[in-house]
Amino acid sequence: MSKKIYSESELVEGLTPYNTHADELASASLSEMGLKASESDYTTALKRIEALLDAELNTPEGDVLEKLISFVEAYEDEHHPI
Numbered sequence: 001m002s003k004k005i006y007s008e009s010e011l012v013e014g015l016t017p018y019n020t021h022a023d024e025l026a027s028a029s030l031s032e033m034g035l036k037a038s039e040s041d042y043t044t045a046l047k048r049i050e051a052l053l054d055a056e057l058n059t060p061e062g063d064v065l066e067k068l069i070s071f072v073e074a075y076e077d078e079h080h081p082i
Helices: 008-012 039-052 060-079
Strands: none
Touching: 039 060
16 A cells, blocks of 8 residues: 655645644634734633643643733733833
8 A cells, every 4th residue: 555645735735824733833813813802801811810820831721821821911912011
C-alpha cells in the first residue's frame, strides 16, 4: 500500500484562522469576527480569572485562564490605556 504525498498547498488548502486549531497557532480576535467586547464581558472575565487563579499550566482550566488574561489585557489596552 503506497501513501500519497501531498504538496504543501494541498495540505493548507481551505485553512483559515477560523478553522485551524493545530497547536493553537491561529486565532481570531473579537474584532476580526466583527464582535465588540462589552464592559460586562470584561467584568465577567475578571471574575472568572479570580476563580481560576490557582489553575495549573497545561490543563484545561489553565488554558482558559491564559485566554481570559489575554482578553483582559487586550480590552484594557483598548479601553483603559495608561
